[in-house]
Amino acid sequence: MDSDLNENQLAMIKEQLASRCSAGLSAVLLTVPLLKPVQNEEEILGNIEVFFGPEVQKYIMILFTHGDELEDLDKAIDEHLKHTDHTDLQRLVTECGGKFHCFNNKKKVEGQVEKLLQKTEGMKKENRGNFLMEQMQRHDSMDVLNLSCDSDDLRIVLLGVSGAGKSSIGNAILGREAFKESRTRESEIQRGRVGDRNISIIDTPGFFNTHLTDEELQEQMMKILDLCDPGPDVFLLVINLETFEEDERNIVEKIEEIFSVRALKITMVLFTGRELMSKKEWKNLKFGEKFEDLVSKCRAYHEISRNDESNQICIKNLLNKIEEFIKQNDEQHFKSKVDPVSRTRKTKEKKKQEENSRIKEQENGRQEQTMLETFEINSTMEEGATLFEPEELQLRKTTTDICEDTVLQGMISLYGLSHERIGEENEVKTQENHWKIRQKKEQTTEEKHLTQADENF
Ligand SMILES: Nc1nc2c(ncn2[C@@H]2O[C@H](COP(=O)(O)OP(=O)(O)OP(=O)(O)O)[C@@H](O)[C@H]2O)c(=O)[nH]1
Numbered sequence: 001m002d003s004d005l006n007e008n009q010l011a012m013i014k015e016q017l018a019s020r021c022s023a024g025l026s027a028v029l030l031t032v033p034l035l036k037p038v039q040n041e042e043e044i045l046g047n048i049e050v051f052f053g054p055e056v057q058k059y060i061m062i063l064f065t066h067g068d069e070l071e072d073l074d075k076a077i078d079e080h081l082k083h084t085d086h087t088d089l090q091r092l093v094t095e096c097g098g099k100f101h102c103f104n105n106k107k108k109v110e111g112q113v114e115k116l117l118q119k120t121e122g123m124k125k126e127n128r129g130n131f132l133m134e135q136m137q138r139h140d141s142m143d144v145l146n147l148s149c150d151s152d153d154l155r156i157v158l159l160g161v162s163g164a165g166k167s168s169i170g171n172a173i174l175g176r177e178a179f180k181e182s183r184t185r186e187s188e189i190q191r192g193r194v195g196d197r198n199i200s201i202i203d204t205p206g207f208f209n210t211h212l213t214d215e216e217l218q219e220q221m222m223k224i225l226d227l228c229d230p231g232p233d234v235f236l237l238v239i240n241l242e243t244f245e246e247d248e249r250n251i252v253e254k255i256e257e258i259f260s261v262r263a264l265k266i267t268m269v270l271f272t273g274r275e276l277m278s279k280k281e282w283k284n285l286k287f288g289e290k291f292e293d294l295v296s297k298c299r300a301y302h303e304i305s306r307n308d309e310s311n312q313i314c315i316k317n318l319l320n321k322i323e324e325f326i327k328q329n330d331e332q333h334f335k336s337k338v339d340p341v342s343r344t345r346k347t348k349e350k351k352k353q354e355e356n357s358r359i360k361e362q363e364n365g366r367q368e369q370t371m372l373e374t375f376e377i378n379s380t381m382e383e384g385a386t387l388f389e390p391e392e393l394q395l396r397k398t399t400t401d402i403c404e405d406t407v408l409q410g411m412i413s414l415y416g417l418s419h420e421r422i423g424e425e426n427e428v429k430t431q432e433n434h435w436k437i438r439q440k441k442e443q444t445t446e447e448k449h450l451t452q453a454d455e456n457f
């Protein structure tokens with residue numbers, strides 16, 4: 001957090017952090033030597049937030065060192081902090097939500113490491129998990145580098161079957177653990193600067209994915225178009241060479257089915273796992289029918305091996321090839337025939353439909369409850385007492401509802417009520433009916449009490 005570090009050095013530290021701590025951070029320990037006046041710690045705290053993003057604040061703990069000097073003074077850390085001379089330390093601790101630990105690096109006091117770990121564990125629990133590197137990168141890409149998916153970005157969409165290596169390729173291009181590997185469930189965009197290019201990568205769930213229904217997959221594929229407005233420059237179809245020949249599934253058809261045949265014009269095949277093949281095997285595969293068929297439909301291909309992924313030159317070559325391919329396509333990005341407005345409308349309509357069926361389900365639940373109450377009232381009536389008049393049933397539902405409700409149909413036939421008759425009593429609100437039935441129930445109970453009182457008298 002040295003203020004002398006320039007932007008490039010800071011960016012390098014970020015990259016290293018992201019790749020080395022992909023599982024996230026449980027704690028950020030700010031070490032402060034005790035008994036020395038606070039120098040620029042507050043500034044450092046501010047820098048940490050700028051560096052990691054504001055969400056990191058909950059994970060910072062002060063680790064005071066030189067605890068031995070405190071022992072020499074025969075003082076406990078709490079006592080030391082409370083002293084009026086140490087308002088600077090108090091302020092620092094307060095800024096870190098009161099989280100601190102004192103360490104004696106000289107004497108290696110027994111249990112001090114365990115206690116520190118307990119505290120960090122406690123902090124992790126309180127924060128419901130680690131601080132994820134994505135939180136830092138989100139902050140990084142949005143606030144620090146100020147990148148957004150604008151029309152100047154090179155917009156790459158990764159497509160392929162599950163496990164083909166889409167997320168890994170996305171990470172290799174961006175040079176950081178931008179995407180979580182294995183079983184991607186949602187389309188996601190990550191941005192970065194590679195060389196002199198601003199790149200937006202959209203990772204997607206795999207085709208023929210058993211964890212998503214066809215409808216969910218379709219939804220995630222449509223999300224791509226919203227994520228990379230004005231449209232993808234290239235669909236990178238990632239194919240794992242290890243499983244390519246045995247795979248019977250037709251991925252090209254799947255792309256056509258989802259995005260239309262026009263999508264193939266900007267689709268480039270990227271074969272991964274080249275390192276697992278000998279030169280001869282690769283040559284045989286290249287002259288095979290299946291390979292030719294795929295490449296002819298998609299018009300361009302590139303191959304990359306696992307070892308190449310961490311090699312910046314290989315990634316640069318891949319990006320050059322992609323740009324060359326885009327130029328060959330007259331820089332025409334993919335445009336969906338379904339315009340964003342109607343896509344949004346479709347999503348809204350779908351949401352409305354879901355909401356309507358949810359309301360209907362709730363309504364049905366309420367009606368069933370009302371039915372139960374009716375039966376309950378009837379069963380509490382003494383033998384010979386008057387049953388509800390059929391009209392009371394009408395009060396509770398509209399014609400259509402009654403006709404659709406099988407339980408009520410049973411009641412209708414029981415009371416000899418015709419559908420036409422019910423039709424005359426249309427659109428009466430449920431709450432109102434509920435109230436009337438309750439009134440009847442109370443009335444019945446009251447009558448029962450009066451009769452009982454009469455008998456007793
Ligand atoms: N040997 C080898 N392993 C790879 C390669 N690419 C990815 N893998 C591994 O294959 C597994 C799946 O890779 P992912 O990048 O998550 O695959 P994906 O296509 O994103 O998978 P889904 O998200 O499930 O659709 C991971 O364990 C990767 O480390 C490759 O080129 N060679």
Ligand SMILES: [Mg+2]
Nearest residue numbers: 167182183184
């Ligand atoms: Mg994935």
